[in-house]
Amino acid sequence: MDVDRRQVMAGMGGLAIAGCSKARAPDDRALATENSAAIEPPALPATGAANGVNWASFKQRFMADDGRIVDNGNGGVSHSEGQSYGLLLSQAAGDRAAFDKILAWTEAKLARPDVALYVWRYDPRAANPVADRNNATDGDLLIAYALARAANKWREPRYAARSRAIVDAIATRLVKTVGGRMLLLPGLDGFSTAARTTINPCYYVWPALDLFAKTGNAAVWRRVITDGEALIAAARFGAHRLPTDWIDVSNTGAIAPAADKPPRFGFDAIRVPLFASVSGRSALVEPIRTWWRSMPIEQIPAWTDVVSGQSAEYPLSAGGRAVVSRTLGAHAPATLATDYYAAALQCLAAAFP
Template sequence: MRVRINKKIGVALALGLAASVSFANLVKVAQTTAAPGACGDWSGYRAFVERFVQADGRVIDYSTPAQQTTSEGQSYALFFALVANDRATFDRLLGWTRTNLAGNQFDAQNMRLPSWQWGRKADGSYGVLDPNSASDSDLWIAYDLLQAGRLWHEAAYTQLGEALAAQIARQEMTTLPGVGPMLLPGPQGFKSGGVTRLNPSYLPLPVLRSLAHDMPNGPWGKLADSAYKLIKTTAPQGFAPDWAAWQNGQFVVDPKNGDTGSYDAIRVYLWAGLASPADPLAKPWLAALGGMRARVAQTGFPPEKVSSTSGTASGEGPLSYWAALAPYFKALGDERGLGLARTHLAALDTNVPGREPVYYDRVLGLFGTGFIDGRYRFDEAGRLVPSWRKECD
């Protein structure tokens, strides 16, 4: 037991939690925290951790030359660990993020936004590749921490989540006249020459609702309304674009990436499908994205790329698209679409010799299958409602 207690104290110190967690609490946590492992019967999560998460808590996308780690990958893995009731892996993920992406400045009193990209540099060394942060990942990490604090009854997580959310509001927000507060994709590089670039996939409604519930004095409730205006306006054919922009008092096509909706935008449908049906924006949000449902009904598959302004489509979306669309079809009551998604997602449980699992397929696969299989949901206030069958062991 002494080894585990000391180990837990080390984790707490690494996370900067020692000031807010008593020794008695650490002993209690050390006695109850499960080691990473089986995590109930969620085989997809087990496979993801085994393949993509290093022992030190680093999530690796092996498909990239830099063997990169992103703050997005860390934020999603934190969420999955919470859904799996796997606190040991959660702490490892958080500790690695704090040390490597936030430069050990990830405390309630000293909070730095994590760098979004880390990996192998040109000289062969490893470290931060781009110090700019990604606001969607920051939102998810703040959400993960706040929900961990609530579900695991640990105030230290809550304090970190609140501190991170405050920095997001301070550094990654702007105001669009006539619309309201809006999330910038990051602190640097998205406002230039009268154009503000925006990413519709960075705004999950349940996450915004949760932040508004936990921090009612922040911009989060109004941001949810602004986000809906962005989604509705930039999807005139019912298809979300990867990127959009604000110029001269209106939403316009992004001058850099155009009106294409593809690998970023597929998450817009996912987040819409995850929202609680009791949320007043859930139904209109889904209705604004009806083009994808109609296209799949017509062709039997989601397009890889689609013009958000004309609806012209090309290609066939990969497995990750089906994963993202499964909750969307479920929320819409589209049994045929959901059945197609389930059929395709069965491939996630199949190991093909010589074929490495695709990172994005597996990440969105955990979101999609976890939801339609009832492993988690969000309530009207955006709070996570996991189905904890047992502790991770």
């Protein structure tokens, strides 16, 4: 969705991460369901303590005073995904003041008035910073997940209510049955045609989905999880059997690399092994793990074309190496990257137990 950002990131081996309207008071959104604060997520460690990457450094570099997480590699824009990372990391570190600042900015600038989802991109340089009103489901998932964790950590019903509203919106607006599988759409608009639906496999944030399956709409989430696991297990292409950043699912259920995007295991798909490994889904990780083990970590390319076999001429960023390290149990980069996307991925790789 974010063409300019991906072009910038391709040159620096970063990570592609996607991200409205007027602010509304938290109690305008939705009432909590009876069990919205009852699920106790597993505790997250203080972010990155074991890997030399920490929230304090990330906060100092990338969080503005008003709570906006700034993408310094893409003209200072922000995304719902970046805001979700800030929420998750500040919650893990126990920094409630930062959490509330990030949440307040996110609700004021990105919250949609029509549905409990978020505009995916904010460009402070534009006359209308949120001209594209579409959402990005991975950002929405992680915001809901961070809010659920915060609700339990700080016993705050307001967080639980908002998390439940987001989860319900995703379940009702962003889940679609295609080819016999219940799929998680990347956004409200632009991903389905009469013949096919385009999916981003890294939007299956398994720790969040596992938590949602214990709350309302449990039957929907269990089916999304089961069908999503089958989808990603089948989405293995090329000599190394790697997933691509985007895949197409036809109305008959056939799976292929997305027709209108480069068929690469790259800046999006690298999050597939991260979310699978931290959630205990080792079978989904194995082909990637096998390929990564075939070369020194510093030689792993930033992307690989699964059709042609061509690879990037530059290696993974520090963030990408952090994901490899988390997946393989190797030594992670100790210094926080100066580029936002690489630093975000470093911190995310260290954030899950």
